Amino acid sequence: MKLPFRGFSAILYKEFLVVFRDPLTLFFMFVPPLIQLVAFGFALDTDVKHISTLVLDEDRTRESRELVDQFVNTQTFRVVGEVHSVTELADAIRRGQAYVGLQIPPGFTRDLAAGRTARVQVLIDGSNSTIASSSLNTAINVGFRSAMLRLVARTGMRDLPVEVRPQILYNPEMRAPNFFVPGVIGLVLQIATMFATSMSLVRERERGTLEQLMVSPLSRWGLMLGKLVPYLCIAMLMAAGLIGIMQSVFRVPIAGDIRALVIATLLYLFALLSLGLLISTRAQNQIQALQMCMVFILPSIFFSGFIFPRETMPWIFYAIGTILPATYYIELQRAIVLRGACLADSWANIAVLAGMGVGVFSLCALQFKQKMA
Amino acid sequence: MIECERLTKRFGTFTAVDHVSFKIGKGSIFGFLGPNGSGKSTVIRLLCGLLQPSDGQARIAGLDVVRELDQIKSLIGYMSQKFSLYDELTAHENLTFYARLYGLRGAALKQRYDQLVGLTHLEPYLSRRAGLLSGGWRQRLAMACSLMHRPSVLFLDEPTAGIDPVARRELWDLLFEFSSNGMTLFVTTHYMDEAERCSHVGYIYMSKLVVCGEPDELKQLPMVNPTDARRIDVTCDHVTTGLQVVRRLPGVRTATVFGQSMHLLVDKDTPEDFIRAELARAGIPHADIRPIAPSLEDVFVTLTSNANQGGGA
Known part of the structure; x- marks a missing residue:
């Protein structure tokens, strides 16, 4: 008599009709995530290259020009002009004409020749920390290397005494899209899915159709699953589209097991849709539902390890990251897509996502009261 | 059921x-x-x-x-x-x-x-x-x-x-x-x-x-049909003006407009001629008066006013 999923197929039938009946809703579910992925994917580029640089060469010798070339050859700096005084250099940086100023003082070659320390000044605009730190590292490296080569020449050795040969695995060119695009997919999916289900029960409450459902013998598990499944199908399609864009537009290949990626995505979406439903059972109107979604979405951007590594966060933010599904999914994405992980490598994160999904979904059904008061 | x-x-x-x-x-x-x-x-x-x-x-x-x-x-x-x-x-x-x-x-x-x-x-x-x-x-x-x-x-x-x-x-x-x-x-x-x-x-x-x-x-409830009163229907021109007139009359307990007529609950001994004459004096001649049974609305109006007076039912 009491079937646990009673009414599921009726709700499923209705939800599919409702979703596909309204092209505008479908459009707003599908198109913004695709645009967001492309936009964020291109915008989030921390590959700092060709930083605009001004040169104040007061030495004007072959050695000084060679030094400038060494800076340029790192690809980090790009000479945009020459200036003729320190004030001019400082002014140009303040005005934002260049991020870096390279000043080579008059006695540079003379000091070199005499075996004294030849000094070079590099002015760096610190207002953009990414550019500043990259400039700083490169400038110091250029200095070290130049100094080393001169010392080596003096001792008569043919090569540097120590040479470090770094080998970067999984993302050898250190391309930013490889790092960011999988994360962006996770976030974009989260926004689209949570909004979709968080509205669904609230809308019925506002319209009065929820009452009609509550007087029927529909079971709450049937209701929740019927509401969730259509969106799960749509979201899986959307995920496939996003991953397709990742491969074709951003040229990020999937190194790992595609089945693991599918399973991870399915569980992630299930967890998010359940979270949206949970919001929907609590919110009294659509505005409230929207606000509650934002509570989850903003931390997912900052605390999931999407941009900033979680390990360096204060413990409280690290803890917040621990309870966000996005944290696990983004980690899984990077593992599977970049590091070529297979199902067996990723089981721990997959299990966490599965647990979150089943837990939140059960909570939805159990705490949903089929009474108004 | x-x-x-x-x-x-x-x-x-x-x-x-x-x-x-x-x-x-x-x-x-x-x-x-x-x-x-x-x-x-x-x-x-x-x-x-x-x-x-x-x-x-x-x-x-x-x-x-x-x-x-x-x-x-x-x-x-x-x-x-x-x-x-x-x-x-x-x-x-x-x-x-x-x-x-x-x-x-x-x-x-x-x-x-x-x-x-x-x-x-x-x-x-x-x-x-x-x-x-x-x-x-x-x-x-x-x-x-x-x-x-x-x-x-x-x-x-x-x-x-x-x-x-x-x-x-x-x-x-x-x-x-x-x-x-x-x-x-x-x-x-x-x-x-x-x-x-x-x-x-x-x-x-x-x-x-x-x-x-x-x-x-x-409609048969005693509180709707007090023994010392009766219900009449008064059909006349200008019912809204007529209502103001009859409401002021002694012996009229309640008066309500029903479309083109008024329903009155009056003391048993209030003569119909008296009401007719008073209406004529106010410029409304030819009032047609006949006794009626209470309608459901009369029932509810009576019971509501009783309830308001703290009597209840």
Whole structure:
């Protein structure tokens, strides 16, 4: 008599009709995530290259020009002009004409020749920390290397005494899209899915159709699953589209097991849709539902390890990251897509996502009261 | 079929339904009346299991609405005030959804569907979206949806609010048909003509059930028919002016306008000639006066004013 999923197929039938009946809703579910992925994917580029640089060469010798070339050859700096005084250099940086100023003082070659320390000044605009730190590292490296080569020449050795040969695995060119695009997919999916289900029960409450459902013998598990499944199908399609864009537009290949990626995505979406439903059972109107979604979405951007590594966060933010599904999914994405992980490598994160999904979904059904008061 | 015993619902400090008791037999049409906010919809929601009673109990077909709600759900149909339909779905899809919600499939669904479409004459509108239907057709569709599972009790919360008179009459014709087939109907309304058509009526005022019974019984109530007074109908020109005149007269207890005439409750010994003369003096000649029996509205007006004076019923 009491079937646990009673009414599921009726709700499923209705939800599919409702979703596909309204092209505008479908459009707003599908198109913004695709645009967001492309936009964020291109915008989030921390590959700092060709930083605009001004040169104040007061030495004007072959050695000084060679030094400038060494800076340029790192690809980090790009000479945009020459200036003729320190004030001019400082002014140009303040005005934002260049991020870096390279000043080579008059006695540079003379000091070199005499075996004294030849000094070079590099002015760096610190207002953009990414550019500043990259400039700083490169400038110091250029200095070290130049100094080393001169010392080596003096001792008569043919090569540097120590040479470090770094080998970067999984993302050898250190391309930013490889790092960011999988994360962006996770976030974009989260926004689209949570909004979709968080509205669904609230809308019925506002319209009065929820009452009609509550007087029927529909079971709450049937209701929740019927509401969730259509969106799960749509979201899986959307995920496939996003991953397709990742491969074709951003040229990020999937190194790992595609089945693991599918399973991870399915569980992630299930967890998010359940979270949206949970919001929907609590919110009294659509505005409230929207606000509650934002509570989850903003931390997912900052605390999931999407941009900033979680390990360096204060413990409280690290803890917040621990309870966000996005944290696990983004980690899984990077593992599977970049590091070529297979199902067996990723089981721990997959299990966490599965647990979150089943837990939140059960909570939805159990705490949903089929009474108004 | 429906029984309430001291049914009570409190929202915080506000008591929306206060110790309401009544019994409704199988196949009757129970008209539930009362001003807005008096607790009509709350009683329906308590009976449908949408609200948890604070006190008292209610049974439908002998089943307790709290403990045996699961069994009750397939016995009852509910048509809410707003005709809750899915606007983006067509009439056909709404019907199919509600049928499937109650577990109808295949041939059984088809048969019941055709039957209800025939009964409500919805054929021409089946492929139209519910949101684009006019009030009367929305109401029919909502009713067909709530009847899909052949409920033995149908609750209708102001089914005729905002519906044109023709659609109202047709709805009532349908209701009579259902009731003659043994369905019990619980209808809230504001219309006295609808109340007159019910087999039983209840009147709720300020959360309390003031009176309950057959319309004719209620009209015989002693407090409605005081032994020292009688009811008369005064038909004359300028009724609104006339009302001001008669209200000032000694011996006139109440006076209400009913279309082109006034209903007066007067002391037994107030002569009709006196009223006629007073109206003529105010410039309203040829008043036609005849004795009348109380209408349901008279019953409710009297009981409401009694309740307001703290007497109750």
